[in-house]
Amino acid sequence: MLRKLHSYLGLAASILVVLLAISGAVLAINPALDRAQAKVSGTDQISVADVAANIARFYPNVEQLQRKASGGLIVYYSNANKAGADLVDPFTGEKIAAYSLSPFKRWVQNFHRSFLLDTPGRAAGGIGALLMVVLSISGLFMLRTRQGGWRKIFRSMPGSIKQDLHGHFSRFAVLGLVLSAITGGYMSANRFELIPVYQQVDPAFPETVNGGKPAAVDALPALQDIAFSDLRELVYPYAGDIRDVYSLRTDQGVGFIDQATGELLSYQMYGTPQKIYEFIYMLHTGEGLWWLALLVGLASFSVPLLAVTGLQIFMKRRRSIIRIKNNATANSADIVILVGSESNSTWGFAKTLHDALSLSGYRVHSNSMNNIASTYPKAKQMFILTSTYGDGDAPASAKLFMNKIKRFANNPNFQFCVLGFGDRTFDSYGQFALDVNNVLLNKGWNPLTNIDIIDKQSTQAFNRWGTVVGSLMGLDLDLIYCPVHLNTQLLQLVDRVDYGAEVNAPTAILRFIPAEKKTATFFNKIRRKPRLPQFSAGDLVGILPTESDGARFYSLASASKNRQLEICVHQHPQGICSNYLHKLQLGECIKGFIRENPTFRPRLEQSSIILIGAGTGIAPLIGFIRNNHTCHPMRLYWGGRDPNSDFLYRAELEQYLQDKRLTELVTAFSRTEESCYVQDKVLADAPKIQALISEGAQILVCGGRPMSKCVAAAITRVISPLQITLQDLKEQGRYLEDVY
């Protein structure tokens, strides 16, 4: 609901909001510019009377003093019946510069207030401000959901800035945008009298004045009592008119001054509504708060970027929508599939299950978890496939599920089965699926089998789950999930280095370049050369060994800027894809597509990086080192079997040590006399690692699950004297794992 509101409103309002934001951002620079030109510091030390005396020396025909919100003093005067205005130094009375509002500034101001269209334009501006309020507040709530709570809103976010510009920029801009949208909306509402408006009633002109000889301006007691920093405006009496008075406006109130006695007459303090209006005006324009204006201006500059990236996300989501054919009704279905998904990938898995069960002759009803019906009269099984979002929370299409499930008063006749989709790099791995499963078990529902959780959308794990579930249902369920709309690319093998055959660990480093599709038209061929898609080291490439097999994912050892796509593949005796890749000859092509893995990235703002891996787990790590051109401190702990057989990347690592892209290399080999594993080397280096962690180092671990468990145990021991836990490091994004 919130997402729909945010996206559709964003689409509808983007042009209006972008124009308001850009013009507002340009205006936001003014308070800082004005202030830079003016003399403002120490103005609370001098009185208005002192300033007026200074002015009198240079401006005998002064008519008005105005202190701008930025602090600058403007003197209005007339000379031989010609009016003028100067920016003046209040401490000396000397002119700083002639004062006039630049035509450009006036134009931008008018554009921002009314799009140069008078009342209809002002109304459009008001609507724009209102839309911006809704957009920024809905965006703020979406950020909260995404990050898993208000407190975590500014914590590190999955994904690099490049991969999720919208998320990162909105975090930076959202508070500024909320502030300027609400204050702008208030000002518009005030102008159109949609809210109770304040009426500024100035005091009446004094009925009696002394009428004596005018005193010198610096001798007027009322002016001597007011600090210049409190002045807004002082209008001088008409020369020669002894019944006229000074009109005074300060930050606190408004009144008159007798020009003979210097007495304050009919003084009136501002009321609360006016103070509120002025405060909101100040927050919106930044007049008087130049730093706030700059911050809000910077936030406003991000609006065009948010609009473009928001549109990209919207299009991507639309493309990823899965349409289910042959969807039976809830009343007639034998099998129900409920889906909890945030960005639609779980729907792809659900469709595979739906199609396979329909093919087996069942009437299958699929729907989102939010749309759970109050009864499924004919159902024999219910499958719940759900991802987890935020920090262990429900994804968008399952937010209402926990409440709605309460409506099932009696136990249904069908069996249920929960399949979670998650990512092990999150602490709350598959948490929402676990919660759903527990709720159903606690209600006494009958499980078909235990809950399972699929890590990183693994097609193999999904297939294995299908086999287990199929056998329980007496079906041969071969679930081959092929992500839809894959942007597959033809990749040609141009280099391979083989290792490990002697130690029974055949491993190959394979390097690919983009290849021309055979079907490419002549026009396409001459128009552009095939290019690699955008990816970073640590992302994954999905490889489709055959059309009928699901994709297998490999960590990338290179970034697209390295102009090659490099992977490291261990040959498993039964592995379809690893055998397929190991048999590839130079010049042969494969089909692959990129899956971003933004959570697994070194953070170069940390003091140093500790990379730990074993076997082919070196792939993303070597990519990080290769691209460490700033020579940020990076240490690698890596484990293999025998240095004479499977020491992957040996020559490169030596080169990186020399050119300082790698600070230190620690290896552990299990089939040598030393016979040790990478976690042993971690423990042996405990004091050094402790020191690095205390200084703020980040650890990245990549490799098989058994290794990662041993490394986690070793690191837990190493850091135990530091009063910090592995959990703390994980929460701070300083312990990342990419485990398979």
Ligand SMILES: Cc1cc2nc3c(=O)[nH]c(=O)nc-3n(C[C@H](O)[C@H](O)[C@H](O)COP(=O)(O)O)c2cc1C
């Ligand atoms: C912002 C964000 C937060 C996530 N939080 C979790 C989490 O707390 N636990 C988890 O296991 N997976 C988490 N994931 C991973 C997703 O659950 C996983 O990628 C899933 O396959 C996405 O499926 P969907 O596209 O259908 O939502 C998160 C992903 C994102 C982008």
